[in-house]
Amino acid sequence: MKDEDVSERSAPTSATTEAWVGLMRAQQRVLAAIEKDFKAAGLPPLGWYDVLWELVKAEAGRLRPFEIEARTLLAQYNLSRLIDRLEKEGLVRREAYGEDARGCWVTVTEAGRAMRARMWETYSRSIEKHVGAKLSDPDARKLATLLSRLV
Numbered sequence: 001m002k003d004e005d006v007s008e009r010s011a012p013t014s015a016t017t018e019a020w021v022g023l024m025r026a027q028q029r030v031l032a033a034i035e036k037d038f039k040a041a042g043l044p045p046l047g048w049y050d051v052l053w054e055l056v057k058a059e060a061g062r063l064r065p066f067e068i069e070a071r072t073l074l075a076q077y078n079l080s081r082l083i084d085r086l087e088k089e090g091l092v093r094r095e096a097y098g099e100d101a102r103g104c105w106v107t108v109t110e111a112g113r114a115m116r117a118r119m120w121e122t123y124s125r126s127i128e129k130h131v132g133a134k135l136s137d138p139d140a141r142k143l144a145t146l147l148s149r150l151v
Contacts (some may be wrong), residue, residue, distance in 0.1 A: 033129075034123065034127075038126075044119070048085075048119070049119045050073070051086060052108060054068055056116055060107075061107055062107040063105070065079060090109060091108070092106050092108055093107050
């Protein structure tokens with residue numbers, strides 16, 4: 001469908017609404033199942049993994065808080081509290097940002113790298129259990145392609 005056709009509609013079609021509801025329900029249920037798997041394994045919540053993963057991938061294992069926010073789905077006020085908890089657990093440390101005394105780097109520690117790896121063991125099994133086991137590889141590729149059109 002052309003962009004101008006979509007912009008002329010005042011409401012989504014029933015198919016679009018059904019897709020939206022299905023997407024939201026699937027996301028909510030799969031995330032809840034993954035969080036349950038983390039809890040059963042004695043691991044912290046998924047948000048911790050997301051932050052640690054972004055830091056592990058980053059050059060020198062560090063990012064500024066606004067960079068973490070941009071790379072995750074966490075709002076700034078939630079991210080600040082999460083960084084506080086990660087720091088308290090010794091998984092990250094804050095370092096002064098040389099060019100701006102008000103800013104800081106958030107740097108992953110070796111303990112943070114180890115926690116991320118430990119969390120991945122459970123996370124990868126959860127992804128397979130709650131997504132991979134329910135979709136063939138061609139269906140998973142098709143879904144990924146369709147979802148990429150929304151972002």
